[in-house]
Every structure is written in C-alpha cells, then in structure tokens.
Amino acid sequence: MYQYSEQDHQLLLERVEQFRGQVQRRLSGQLSEDEFKHQRLRNGLYLQLHAYMLRVAIPYGLLSSDQMRTLAHIARKYDKGYGHFSTRQNIQYNWPKLEDVPDILDDLASVEMHAIQTSGNCIRNTTSDPLAGVSRDELEDPRPYCELIRQWSTFHPEFNFLPRKFKIAVSGAAHDRAAVAVHDIGLRLIKNAEGETGFEVHVGGGLGRTPMIGKVIRTFLPKQDMLTYLEAILRVYNLLGRRDNLYKARIKILVHETGEEKFRELVEEEWQKIKASGLFLRDEDLTWIKGFFKDPEYETLPDRDAEFENLLLSNADFARWVDKNVELHKQSGYRIVYLSLKTAHQPPGDVTADQMDAIADLSDRYSLGQIRTTHRQNLVLSDVRLQDLPALWGELTALDLATPNYNHVTDIISCPGLDYCALATARSIPISQALTNRFDDYDYVNDLGDISINISGCINACGHHHVANIGILGVNKKGIEVYQLTLGGSAREDASIGKIIGPAFEADQIVDAVSDVLAVYLENREDPEETFLATYRRLGEAPFKERLYG
C-alpha cells in the first residue's frame, strides 16, 4: 500500500495543529459556530442528531492492521467502543467530543490516516473494488490510479469549493464491485481494439433525490491522460454547475441539463487546452505509484488442501461459509474471504473495538496484514491461504463475523437513519434488523440466491436504495414512518435505478411486503439459476404489484 512521504506526514501534522487551533478558538468563543462549521466539516466533523460524528477516510477501502488497531483504539478511548463502516468505504464515529477531535486526528495521523475532505463540497474519498489486485476477473489493479487521484484531489486549490460534493470510483475488473455507474465520475479500466489499457469514463451518475446512471462520455481514455481528463471534467463542472439550488448542484444535473453530447464537447474542448500540462502521467510516474501496490511475495501453493476438503465434506456450517463468503483468488492456493458485518445483533456496518482488534490480528496471521472495506459495508481479508481457511473460519465464527450471507438477502446495506442522522426522516437500522430476523434461515437465504436489499432513511439515499434489487426508502408521512419499496435496481455492471412499486408501507408491514416480493420471485423464476433481478426484468412489475396491492 502507499507509504506517506515526509511531505505527506508534514502536511497532515500541520493540518492537525491547524484544526487544534480552530477547535480551541471555537471553544473559547473566538470563532462563532457559523465561522467554525465550515472548518469542522472540512475535517469530517458533523453535528448529528445526538452528538458530533467524525468520518474518517479509508482511501479506496484499504487498511493495514496497524491502522485497524488505531481505529479500535479511537473507538475505545474517545467513542462508545464501536465504529460504523459506510457505503463509501469509510468509517464513522458517532459520539466523539469536540475537544477530543484534534487528539483523534493526531492518532490517525500517526498511522497515515485523516478525515480531510470527508465532507464539504470537494472531491471526497475515491472508492474502488474491494477485491482490487486479487480477483480473477481483473484487467489491472485500480489502486495506483485511486492513489494518484487521492494525491491530485487532496487540497486541490481549484476544486475545494465545488458546487456540491464530488465522488469518484475506479474499477479494474469485469464485474463492477465499486458501483462506478452511480458516481459523479466512474472510471472502468478496459482494453481497446489495439490491446491498450485505458479508461471508460462515466460521468453524472448519482443517487439522492434524483437518481441517475452515469453517461459514458469517453469510451477510451489513455491511462496517461487520467488526471488531465479528470481536471477537464471538474473544470467544466466547477464553472457551469449550479450554485443557486442545492438540489440541482450535482454534476448529474449539469450533464442531464446540458445534454450528454454538449457536455462531452465542453470537456473535450477544455481537455485540449490542458492535456499536455504537468498532470500528464509519464511512464515513470505510473511505475513509481504502481511500486506501492506490487503483489506480495505469495507462496507457491497447490490449489487443493486435504484438511480444507475434509472439513468441507464433514462440516455443513463450514461448507456454507465457504460457499457464500469465500472467493477464488488470482493466486493458486489462496482465497479471498468476506467478513460479514450483517447479523441481527449489530447494525449493518458496525464493528466493536474488540472486533477491530481481533480482525487486525487475524489479518496479520492469515492475510498479509491488510483489510479492505466494501461499499456493501462488509470487510475483506484478501490473501488467505487455502490451508488456513478452517482455522480462520473458527475464529471468525467466535467473533460473529462468519454469517454466510455475502450478496444474499440478509447482507443488507443500511444507512444510520433516524437513529443517528440529523437529515433522516425514518429509521432504517430497525427495519434491516427485522428483515434479518425474518429471513435468517440458511436454506431460505441459499434458495433466494444472489439478491440485494438496501435501506435509506431519507431521500438522500446514503443506503443506496435506488440501486438495490429490493430498495426500501423510509419517509415521514404526517408524523408516521412509512417505507416505500423500489424493485429492479442494480449497482453492478448492469446498473439500473429501481422503480417505485406503489404506495408506501407502515413499519409493521414492510417486512411482510418484502416477504411477498420474495415469494413472487420464488414462484415465478424459470429455474434456481435465474436471479431475482433477472426474473424481475423478465416479468416486469405487474406480478409483484398484484401480490402487494391486489
């Protein structure tokens, strides 16, 4: 992973001291809340429903074991003993005190982490494929490009006051595990007809109150031009994006209102002016950054192991876990392991400090000391030897991190909702827990197969409900929390926005409604291989609507 330079360290330490001074001036009354609010948001510090909330950046979802231990330490010392992994691969603390935040940032800086640009109208943490560098369907590791974007966008003077926040995702694999189509900019590494690797550039995707799938504004961008082209897009957006209406300020609205063709022309025109600038990536630049993401020294191992195979045959629980939460690795003798943060016992994405410490230890012992976060709010140990799977499974089971449900019905994305969030209009965590309780039967989970349920507690859609196969949006209707169902969304390479199926359901009806939707799927699928999404796309909404509303 990327290692900070002396300059990076200096930058971070100066930033922490700057914020410490700002906090002191706020506490002593030299800064008003209006003056301070902007400063704290620039450092990821929100004032939420119950307390301050600190959002810490996890660049492209990659953590070292020492970083994870520091996150545990912060949870334990300054918070209530847990953290929440978000859909943007970051971690959020829900209860820090303002006076402690500079010390928290100091602790983060000691392990090359920070909360810079995790809020505000700037370029946020770049997200990526949690299987980057290890999956079998990958064309090229996207992380070096993510890191270049991180360095380019951090404190970029021209893009610190954009019309609205700006999110970039990069994927290098055939399967999209980074939801690139619903980001302000999504970059997909592809090969052109000449066999060269470059980017397909998607712009104007996003969720919120106006969900949109990004438009491909360039079918092939040479890698060397990545930063110049991003700069051109951002310049067009910065100049023409609306600042008069918060709800129309995202780039998706600009692309939509300008028109895809015209927007493309504007970007290309701007790009011609700057493409030969200092941001052009030379071969030595790419070689340098890729040096931080070289493959580790994998052992030469057979892709079979007797103990693993024996346990697979003799232990149904182990076999279920392997079936659902373990994926093939590009390297023979290794596997990728998903740690499920989805049980009925804890809110989706929440991890206790004890669990974080244990995960850090497990990553050291079994996975080369690294952990990844996923946009579906789970964790990944990316480099586990096949022969270590039985022991790892035992330890994960003891930690309640081995629920066999990855990409299945109880692997629910949920925003914090009205239990924590000042913007929320309805609770989402209790609904996710009720659904998990109802469907927590392995045979049923297995039978339903690949399916996604996402829940948001307001129209801002932090729970990505628009792009779930089954999306749930909580809203407040005359003082009552009600839940709207959307069907047919996808965040993958076949991205689509789900359609609202009909009137909303009250809280005590929504679990039954989802159960009915699942029943219609099971009754109508052509065979067990046909996924929920495929069945919905084949049949349309009619049979689901009929069952739900008669």
Add this chain to the structure above:
Amino acid sequence: MALQVYTASLLKEGLVAYLSLEDGSPSWTADIRQATAGHGELLDSLKAAAEKSAQDNLVVAPYAIDVLETDAGWMASTKREQIRAEGPTIRLPQDKSRESRRAA
C-alpha cells in the same frame, strides 16, 4: 397552543440538551423531563435565554420543539425529537474490553 421547550447541542460534547429556567436562571439538562416548557411570554424568555447560551458558546443551534405532557414529564411530540431525547432505538454494539492494543 402547543407547549414548547428549547433544545440544542452542547458545544463541547455535542450531546443533546434541554433548557431549564428556574427563577430566571438558565441551565441545560440532558433530560427533557427536566426542561421548562411554555408558550407566549415564557417561551420568549426561553428563546432569549437559549440564544444567550449560544452566544456564550455553551450550546449550538438552539430551537424550540413541541412537547406533550405525560405522567413522567415532558415528551417530545415528534418521532425525531423523541429519538433525539432518548437516544438510538436500537441496541448499541457492546465492546467487552477497555484496553487499547494499538501498536506503539
């Protein structure tokens, strides 16, 4: 006319607080049941005291909320404010140890 109390976030901790006014003397409490509720002139006094507390950097962003009178005392009338008063409606994750194992 609905009775109202003033609420805000404590500047240092960020925690939810409610304004109590006894003999004209303001204080902030975490317990909504201890808050002073009123309307008309009393509410004007509460507003003035809340704004003064914000100017004095004790609290952030004070505002008035409707409350209902119950046997146990004041209760916020909206779900949002009830959750704000009582805390998350779900069980918080529980950590078992209190000892940091962070690398030195």
